[in-house]
Amino acid sequence: MSAMKGATTKTVNVGGTSFAYREVGAVGGIPLVLLHHVTAMLDDWDPAVVDGLAAERHLILVDLRGVGASGGTTPDTFEAMAEDAVAFVEALGLGTVDLLGYSLGGIVAQLIAQTHPGLVRRIVFAATTPAGAKGPASTGAVLQAAAQRAASEGKHPKNFLFFEPTPASQEAADSFLHRLEERTEDRDTPVTDETIAAQLTALASWEQDASPAGLKNLNHPALVVNGDNDAMWPTTGTLELAQALPNAKLAIYPDSGHGAIFQYHDLFVQQTLEFLRG
Amino acid sequence: MSAMKGATTKTVNVGGTSFAYREVGAVGGIPLVLLHHVTAMLDDWDPAVVDGLAAERHLILVDLRGVGASGGTTPDTFEAMAEDAVAFVEALGLGTVDLLGYSLGGIVAQLIAQTHPGLVRRIVFAATTPAGAKGPASTGAVLQAAAQRAASEGKHPKNFLFFEPTPASQEAADSFLHRLEERTEDRDTPVTDETIAAQLTALASWEQDASPAGLKNLNHPALVVNGDNDAMWPTTGTLELAQALPNAKLAIYPDSGHGAIFQYHDLFVQQTLEFLRG
Numbered sequence: 314m315s316a317m318k319g320a321t322t323k324t325v326n327v328g329g330t331s332f333a334y335r336e337v338g339a340v341g342g343i344p345l346v347l348l349h350h351v352t353a354m355l356d357d358w359d360p361a362v363v364d365g366l367a368a369e370r371h372l373i374l375v376d377l378r379g380v381g382a383s384g385g386t387t388p389d390t391f392e393a394m395a396e397d398a399v400a401f402v403e404a405l406g407l408g409t410v411d412l413l414g415y416s417l418g419g420i421v422a423q424l425i426a427q428t429h430p431g432l433v434r435r436i437v438f439a440a441t442t443p444a445g446a447k448g449p450a451s452t453g454a455v456l457q458a459a460a461q462r463a464a465s466e467g468k469h470p471k472n473f474l475f476f477e478p479t480p481a482s483q484e485a486a487d488s489f490l491h492r493l494e495e496r497t498e499d500r501d502t503p504v505t506d507e508t509i510a511a512q513l514t515a516l517a518s519w520e521q522d523a524s525p526a527g528l529k530n531l532n533h534p535a536l537v538v539n540g541d542n543d544a545m546w547p548t549t550g551t552l553e554l555a556q557a558l559p560n561a562k563l564a565i566y567p568d569s570g571h572g573a574i575f576q577y578h579d580l581f582v583q584q585t586l587e588f589l590r591g
Numbered sequence: 592m593s594a595m596k597g598a599t600t601k602t603v604n605v606g607g608t609s610f611a612y613r614e615v616g617a618v619g620g621i622p623l624v625l626l627h628h629v630t631a632m633l634d635d636w637d638p639a640v641v642d643g644l645a646a647e648r649h650l651i652l653v654d655l656r657g658v659g660a661s662g663g664t665t666p667d668t669f670e671a672m673a674e675d676a677v678a679f680v681e682a683l684g685l686g687t688v689d690l691l692g693y694s695l696g697g698i699v700a701q702l703i704a705q706t707h708p709g710l711v712r713r714i715v716f717a718a719t720t721p722a723g724a725k726g727p728a729s730t731g732a733v734l735q736a737a738a739q740r741a742a743s744e745g746k747h748p749k750n751f752l753f754f755e756p757t758p759a760s761q762e763a764a765d766s767f768l769h770r771l772e773e774r775t776e777d778r779d780t781p782v783t784d785e786t787i788a789a790q791l792t793a794l795a796s797w798e799q800d801a802s803p804a805g806l807k808n809l810n811h812p813a814l815v816v817n818g819d820n821d822a823m824w825p826t827t828g829t830l831e832l833a834q835a836l837p838n839a840k841l842a843i844y845p846d847s848g849h850g851a852i853f854q855y856h857d858l859f860v861q862q863t864l865e866f867l868r869g
Contacts (some may be wrong), residue, residue, distance in 0.1 A: 390686040539845035547843065549830050557826060563826065565819035567858060580845060 317360040318496045333382035334375040338367030345411045348418025354381030359575045365582030380500040389514035390574040395424035405576040413437040444522035448546030453513040475572025487577040528557040536588040540573030611660035612653040615647030623689045625687035626696025632659030633779040637853045643860030659779040667792035673702035691715040722800035726824030731791045753850025763854040806835040813839040814866040818851030
């Protein structure tokens with residue numbers, strides 16, 4: 314059984330609100346906190362990625378406020394989400410963490426690193442963009458279109474959101490979706506429409522933000538990863554992020570999109586572990 | 592024996608000047624003309640790429656004016672190089688061609704497509720940039736630094752110019768360099784310092800050009816390929832090219848640089864053949 318599949322869902326009191334989380338991998342060293350994408354909860358993390366990273370790292374997966382089994386109402390700003398994430402890390406009594414922020418979670422990670430630089434050692438930004446880049450404000454429309462197409466074609470929306478239409482990428486999509494179903498017991502609670510609406514509001518503001526100026530002070534070593542044809546948040550934004558960060562290494566995977574880290578889970582795990590060994 | 596290894600070097604009279612070229616793959620269909628990089632001649636094309644593409648396409652490799660065994664003096668503008676390439680294609684009596692322009696050759700391909708759109712059907716742009724993007728003007732300095740480092744470390748300059756410092760990329764570099772030595776008979780003539788100087792002059796002008804404005808009319812289907820960490824001409828330029836072209840598909844390969852198409856020759860061949868089938 315995969316470590317991800319068997320991980321217990323725990324809760325911690327964060328300022329009066331219960332946050333759901335799971336720990337995977339042996340405790341020790343600097344933990345890697347995984348920050349989820351829009352619409353996602355704990356079961357949306359790819360077991361292949363989680364197990365691969367957990368072979369060498371202590372991973373902490375969290376549902377932010379209002380997400381999945383966590384209590385409270387999802388805030389509609391990234392500043393508030395970042396404050397929640399920081400409070401969660403502090404509630405666990407952790408002094409320093411590494412971050413893996415995927416998509417929306419990558420924006421939360423940018424805010425955490427800017428407001429609490431001392432809390433963070435290294436950051437993996439996956440399929441995410443700096444403020445002002447194209448993509449985030451259209452997320453709601455893209456989710457809708459993918460849901461309709463999925464219904465009419467008998468597919469999962471993630472087939473279209475996270476993967477390319479090529480045969481190789483669609484095959485990877487099917488494998489990924491199968492892995493997400495491996496865990497059958499103690500599954501997390503799906504997010505509510507209210508949570509998604511709050512996340513989409515935050516994303517719309519993110520794209521309208523003037524510029525990623527603050528990133529020039531984000532000096533943490535960063536690994537910036539995406540697919541070469543991200544249909545949700547164009548890959549150009551990923552490159553803008555890597556360029557804006559003073560200490561970033563870029564990793565782009567071929568024939569892949571927003572879910573490139575799931576399509577190339579072995580390569581992503583290898584590059585991330587090497588980066589975190591630093 | 593590979594088709595590339597056994598290809599005869601031929602010449603054709605182009606307005607009074609002898610141009611050297613080789614044909615690989617069965618004649619038939621629209622030929623694919625390969626346009627070389629700075630400092631390169633016919634033997635600098637990767638046999639793995641050439642043989643892979645020649646399995647399905649009629650390839651024509653050419654030394655432009657003043658390069659390798661071709662006569663004349665290398666011009667110091669891309670406009671003149673493009674005119675030479677067009678005259679070469681016409682001298683062979685070809686009506687329509689596909690182009691594979693690698694690095695400097697990708698700039699020549701941009702000019703050909705803009706000045707003679709009807710001559711070209713589809714274009715593969717590899718490791719190249721639009722006018723005004725960073726990289727080309729520093730090529731001379733980068734070549735010098737790589738040559739010095741190669742001498743001191745007992746390596747080939749292409750280890751540093753075309754590949755990443757990671758173990759996987761350096762291993763690919765060694766395989767690539769080995770493949771370039773497979774052909775032992777009828778090898779081409781190395782380029783002269785005079786030719787390199789003219790090419791570097793053209794490259795300096797290219798970076799100083801105001802903008803790639805003309806690309807919005809380059810409507811040919813294009814495949815734009817590079818590594819995710821091109822140390823010669825930054826990968827951002829590759830994305831700028833893909834964005835500026837109205838009909839481009841992007842393909843970026845991980846853990847690789849300017850020589851990504853050689854490092855990932857199987858994937859590049861597969862994606863290029865699929866693109867050319869179009």
